[in-house]
Amino acid sequence: MHDPTRIPQLIAALQEAWEGQPDLSFAQLVGVLENRGLRWGTSDTELLEMLGELSSEHPSLIDATSGPLSITTIGPDQLVTVAPPYVVVRSAVDGARMPAVWRFAQMRRTGPGLPLVLTDEGGVEHHLGVVSLVARVGAEGAPSIRGMRRRDIGNARWLVQFADGRRAVVGQRIRVWETVGREVRSRWVAWETILGCEPGEDMQIAPAGGGEPLSLGRVERVLLLEA
DSSP: OOOOTHHHHHHHHHHHHHHHSTOOOHHHHHHHHHTOOOOTTTTHHHHHHHHHHHHHHSSSSBOGOOOSSEEETTTTTEEEEEETTEEEEEEEEETTOEEEEEEEEOOOOOTTTSEEEEETTTTTTEEEEEEEEEEEGGGSOOOTTOOGGGGOOTOOOOEHHHHHOOEEESSSSEEEEEEEETEEEEEOOOOOEEOOOOOOEEEEEEETOOOOOOOEEEEEEEEEEEE
16 A cells, blocks of 8 residues: 555645746646656656656755756846856847846845845845746756857857957857947857857857858856756
């Protein structure tokens, strides 16, 4: 006979996994589990493992010790990457807006449905909206940016900061921002291969369609945004 004391443990694990993705209906959550192998014959132990994996990928509560995180917020709609000690803030509705990058010192415990508040090194609190989804950012889920081909990038995204103050987001195309006077300008760069992108060296790319390697500038910092 099955041990009835296992039921509260399963319910708690289900609640934690669901609270990590509260926008899912229960039926959708079950569908996610089915895509991961949930079947009629799945044991309770196997189900606990599946729920644990979901909770790890989309945690319901986080703090600054939770590791690199991609956080979606509403009010305002933003994409926030917390990669201690840096935070990158991007607009979720205006892709032309240059990402903000700064060092933070503290982060309030948060999760879906709670406010995202980070304190910078100067002691100023930044209220970045209400969390709608958290996803862990793991380097093991992304290809190495050096030598990467565009066809292999998948859903991974990187922020590149250049020594001259310009910034770029590497995706299927590279968007580069620069400040000219009081104006922020951006341009798109089509690429095929990232030939070099290490701090202290020039970011070199092989342009889409062939041609000579193109230098985008000396790299100061590379941060993985999504994976």
